[in-house]
Amino acid sequence: MKKPLLALAASLAWACAAQAADIKLVVNADQPGPVIHRNIYGQFAEHLGTGIYEGMWVGPESKIPNVRGWRKDVVAALKELKVPLVRWPGGCFADEYHWREGIGPRKQRPVKVNTTWGGVAENNAVGTHEFFDLVDQLGAEAYVNGNMGTGSPQEMAEWLEYMTAEGHSTLADLRRKNGHDKPFKVSYFAVGNETWGCGGNMRPEYYADMYRHWATFLKTPENNRPKFVASGGNDQDTTWEDVLSKSVRFNFDAISHHAYTFPSGQWEPKGPAAGFPEAEWISMLSQVSKIDSTLTKTAAVLDRNDPKKRLEIYFDEWGSWYDPEPGSNPGFLVQRNTLRDALLAALHFNVFHAHADRVKMTNVAQMVNVLQAMILTSRDKLVLTPTYHAFALYTPFQDATSLPATIENNPVYKVGATEMPELSATAARGRDGKLYVGVVNSNATQGAELVLQVGANAPKSVKGRLLTATAMDAQNELGKAPQVTPVAYEAQAVDGRLTLKLPAKSIVVVAVEG
Missing domain, CATH: 2.60.40.1180 (Golgi alpha-mannosidase II)
Structure with missing residues (x-):
């Protein structure tokens, strides 16, 4: 009996090998085909948990080696990834962020409660000047998210003036007084975030009118004009892209879209980050096909309403999202990062490359210690995650021709x-x-x-x-x-x-x- 069984096993092995070949x-x-824009490998840093404070920013007085407050080891690791762009200060945090509270002497800045993420104190130590110092250290571009949720058109317009004005206005001189003589280079500027949810629970038609109103007053020198980004849809909903691309005609260069991946396929419960069965492995990875179909539908909407392809798609929040790590503050979005997350990232990259004619930026959520992070830190130690290594493998695709x-x-x-x-x-x-x-x-x-x-x-x-x-x-x-x-x-x-x-x-x- 053993010989026939061995022969059968050998035959099956050969058949499998032949099939694989x-x-x-x-x-x-x-x-x-189109160029795979380097910003498809963009990053996202929000005032959330230890994503910025402790994770990247320790302050100039810290014993942890730093350059003007930013950790040397974290910056060095991110530079190895050739990080092309960083989105800041949110996320949902952006729509409660008032830029004037983050300038001037740090000890004089107001301390507020971060009501969005964890209910902890936000001391505003990292503000406009600190953020631009970080992107300068990384050699990256700046993507700034404006506050439409609790701000005003005047506040948003004045922030742009503060960052970009060249002459001797009161705001430009205030920037100089705070230590930066030349204007900051703002490459991208978003008018609100997730306006369908945490950014105001708006309807797309209402937001489109708001965008037209606010964008009227967003002015910069022509040589420092950012690309202006509208808040688009979520998950597989492309209604926002349809409404915006039909009704907005000025200070409008791109539409953002957000979609996260959960093992369960639903918001609650999401599923664990580790200790999962193969059924949850495949349930997670298979959902990337929804990203592909969403981008296909979104591109079809824009091709209909914007046939000259003036508008770009920025998938500026994506990644894995699991149940909170036991014992952590649920609002800090702490989770483990495993091999599954590395494959999830690579599958996303392949999809983004396939849509490179419209998709010119994406931002994984997030850089350090939050959600699908590149790096995890604890005190003066850090570790590179599997997702970090997936990004590292794919660096040759930045600005490559598909x-x-x-x-x-x-x-x-x-x-x-x-x-x-x-x-x-x-x-x-x-x-x-x-x-x-x-x-x-x-x-x-x-x-x-x-x-x-x-x-x-x-x-x-x-x-x-x-x-x-x-x-x-x-x-x-x-x-x-x-x-x-x-x-x-x-x-x-x-x-x-x-x-x-x-x-x-x-x-x-x-x-x-x-």
Whole structure:
């Protein structure tokens, strides 16, 4: 009985191998598409929990090494990611933020209650000048979110004047008195945030009228005019984009959209960040298809109302959101970051690349210690999360030219009633001239083999990095050896075929040679 069973097992193994070999990724390098804007890899820092205070800002007097209050170790780690842009001060916090409370001597700034996040004291130590110092240290652009919820058109207009005015107005001179002679470079400015919810619970038609009203008074020198951003829809609702793109015609360059991912697919309960079954692994990753469909619908709306493609889509809040970490302040949005989050990020990147003609910015929520963070800190220590490493793998795609990439015979990954394509891929020509390919294997238990073809030819070799781990919820914890770190990866063509061997639950990004 043993011999037939062994023969059957060998036959099944061969059949699986043959099936895997038939999976093919075809990249058409002679059909360049839109540029993948570097700001698709943008970041988000909100006054929320320890996302800024403690996590990044410790103050100039701290014993933790810092530059003018910003932690050296955190800034150095973020610079390695080539962070292109930072959105600040929120989020929901932005619509209770009054900019005048965050300028001048820090010891004289008012202390308020952060009623949005955790009910803790907000001492306004990080304000306009500190934020621009951070983006300068990072070499990033500034995306400032204005307060429509509790502010006024005058307050918003005066903040822009304070930041951008060149002459000798009272506000420009106040900026100089506070230590910054030249105007700040404001690349992007949002008129409100989540106006459908925490930003005012508005209807889209009401907000569109408000936007037209407020935008009338938003004036800057022409050489320092930001791109103005309207607050758009949430999840799969594209009504906001439709109304705005039909009715607003000036000081209007982009529409934001927000969507988070929960294992349960619903707001409450969301599901745990770690210790989850495979059913929650696939339920999480499969929901990225909703992001793809939402962007497809949003692009269709804008193509109808804005055929010249003047308006851009900024997906400026996205990422994983789980039940609060036990023992933490629920308002601090503390959660663990695991291998699942790394794959979730990479799947988002592949979708954003596919919509690069309209999507020119996205912002993961958030940079440090909050939601799907890049970095976790505790006192003077830090750890790089799996999501950080996913961003690191994909840095070659910043400002790269997208290329069509098609997976033939893509297997279906299924757990219970939930299914999704097993493999996801993207390709682009980097600014360095190299052809880059990124592939995600979402299957938590099975590896895959993928034949890579560029046009009608097989590349000679590829070289890059691989990210995976043994457990679905593998994580990097403070004071412990990291479980999720990239390793070198390369493959050579054999008999005219180049095969990428993809472990279960993995991300591979490679440069194609030859």
